[in-house]
Every structure is written in structure tokens, then in C-alpha cells.
Amino acid sequence: xxxxxxxxxxxxxxxxxxxxxxxxxxxxxxxxxxxxxxxxxxxxxxxxxxxxxxxxxxxxxxxxxxxxxxxxxxxxxxxxxxxxxxxxxxxxxxxxxxxxxxxxxxxxxxxxxxxxxxxxxxxxxxxxxxxxxxxxxxxxxxxxxxxx
Numbered sequence: 001x002x003x004x005x006x007x008x009x010x011x012x013x014x015x016x017x018x019x020x021x022x023x024x025x026x027x028x029x030x031x032x033x034x035x036x037x038x039x040x041x042x043x044x045x046x047x048x049x050x051x052x053x054x055x056x057x058x059x060x061x062x063x064x065x066x067x068x069x070x071x072x073x074x075x076x077x078x079x080x081x082x083x084x085x086x087x088x089x090x091x092x093x094x095x096x097x098x099x100x101x102x103x104x105x106x107x108x109x110x111x112x113x114x115x116x117x118x119x120x121x122x123x124x125x126x127x128x129x130x131x132x133x134x135x136x137x138x139x140x141x142x143x144x145x146x147x148x
Contacts, residue, residue, distance in 0.1 A: 013059025
């Protein structure tokens, strides 16, 4: 394995900085306001700037640090993409709980973890997804196939 710069942190930090810069620039087209009376642009600009600085703090030291070359794990990537596509296709038909459980199970196919652990992880993800999106954020998503 070829030793190069710490490309993992370098790429990750630069992507964080780019996302922060995008949100800061995009949010600056709205009224900024003040700290006491925030406008619609205040939150994205401030958080975008914070994300930009944090990204630079991750990327700059990585430029001088040595690290391992990137190894793409194609099997994991393929199953993750398949799980996302499955979730998007099955969400309205199956509901949030079964779709997120099945998508999590699909994403864990290449994992060496035991079946019992997989089921606990999938149940936890399904529960958190149901608590956050349809219940907490009041999104109009069916929880189960029969609740559509």
C-alpha cells in the first residue's frame, strides 16, 4: 500500500469547507438581521462559516500528515446505494417503519455482524426514523402500509 498524504482527512475537510462555503454564500442572499433579531439568512451564514472553518481545521493539518491511500470498498458502496434506492422506492408503499428496517438490513449485507445484532440495529434505526420524521417533524409519511 502506497503511503501518501492523509487523503481521507484532506478530502473530508475540503468537502466540509466547500459545503460550509456554499451554505454561507447561499444564505447571504437573505436578510441577515442581528443576534437579538435573527433574519432568515443568519442561521445558514453563521453555521456555514463555522462549517467552513472546521473543514479547514481538518484539511490543513492533513496536508502535511502522512496517511494510507484510499481503498474503495465497492461491495459496501453498492449495497448502500441499493439500500437508499430501495428505501426511496418502498417508502410510500411500505411505510416508514418497514422501509427503513429493510433498507438498513440491505445496507448491512456486507457486514460481518451477527444476525441478532443486525436486527437490533435495524429496529433501532426504524424506531428513530419513525420518531424523528413522521412524529417529531410532523412529515406526512405513512408509518405502516395500512396507514397510507
